[in-house]
Amino acid sequence: MKLPRLQTKLQAMTPKAPKSIKQVSDSWRDSKTTAERGYGYKWQKYRLSFLQRNPLCVYCLEQDRVTEAKVVDHIEPHRGDQDLFWNTDNHQSLCMSCHSSIKQREEAGSKNSTAYVFMPDWLGPIPRLTIVFGCAGSGKSTWVKEHAKPNDVVLDLDEMIADIGGKPIYKGNKQDFALAVRKRNSLLLQMSKHNQSGYLILTGSTPAQRRWWVSKLQPSSVHIMETxxxxxxxxIMSDERRTMSVKQKQIQSVGKWEI
Structure with a gap:
């Protein structure tokens, strides 16, 4: 099994495995100062650093508008959960207008967020599985379509998110993502139980992540894209299905992919 030699270096923060979303009482703000809620000197210093690295509003970029961001927003409302508060993967840049309008409407409807586990410990071996690893834009889905047989189960999270949300690919939201991950995990359990054949498409950004999936699922083969x-x-840049915000995130993820 040959690992690709990847040379381009893009600066980005180290990704973390997604966590189950926690629920914390809405009373977490009661009788607390701004600093006690976590927005003290440490946060303000971090905020300036984050905005220097991510200076444009992600919501505006999705509409092909370029607007300077002023707020470091928590994608999933933390409600006092410090792990979620400081999780760098839970931060995004917004302009004041988007933060005060679109984001507040999202939070109003997000109190019953769907929990998920991206790398569940309860998964078992799938002897007839092929895992395909590769960064965004490497051609994983195309490779699988060329090799999969009619009866094979194909687990492509991007396609599953689009199917669950009833939206075009790359247009899903956090809830669509959570539901797709849960469905994927359920299908992996079924494949293990019924000895089904198929393909699992994963990014696998680090060797440690790839080793985890291989040791957990014990597939018959592993293919790593050499693009x-x-x-x-x-x-990524030439794909019109991707919004500018998605392109920005995926290009950063390409820079994080390690041999």
Whole structure:
């Protein structure tokens, strides 16, 4: 099994495995100062650093508008949960207008967020499985379509998110993502139980992540895409299905992919 030599270096924060979303009482703000809620000197220093690295509003970018961001927003409302508060994968840049309008409407409807576990410990071996690893734009889905047989189960999270949300690909929201992960995990359990054959498409950004999936599922084979980072970025930028915000995030993820 050959690992690709990937050379382009893009600066980005180290990704963390997604966690189950926790619920904390809405009374977490009661009788607390701004600093006691976590927005003291440490946060303000972090905020300035984050906005320097991510200076544009992600909501505006999705509408092909360029607007300077002023707020470091928590994608999933933390409600006092310090793990969620400081999780760098839970932060995004917003302008004041988007934060005060779109985001507040999202939070109003997000109190019953769907929990998920991205890398569940309860998964078992799937002897007839092929795992395909690769960064965004590497051609994982195309490779699987070329090799999968009619009866194979194909687990492509991007396609599952689109199907569950009833939206075009790359247009799903956090709830669509959570539901798709839960469905994927359920299908992996079924494949293990019924000895089904199929393909699992994963990014696997680090060797440790790839080893975890291989040791947990014990697949019959593993394929790692050897597409160069330069070509992956070119494909991402030329794909009209991706919004500018999605392109920005995926190009950053390409830079994080390790051999």
């Amino acid at each position: 160069s980072k330069e070509e992956c970025i070119e494909r």
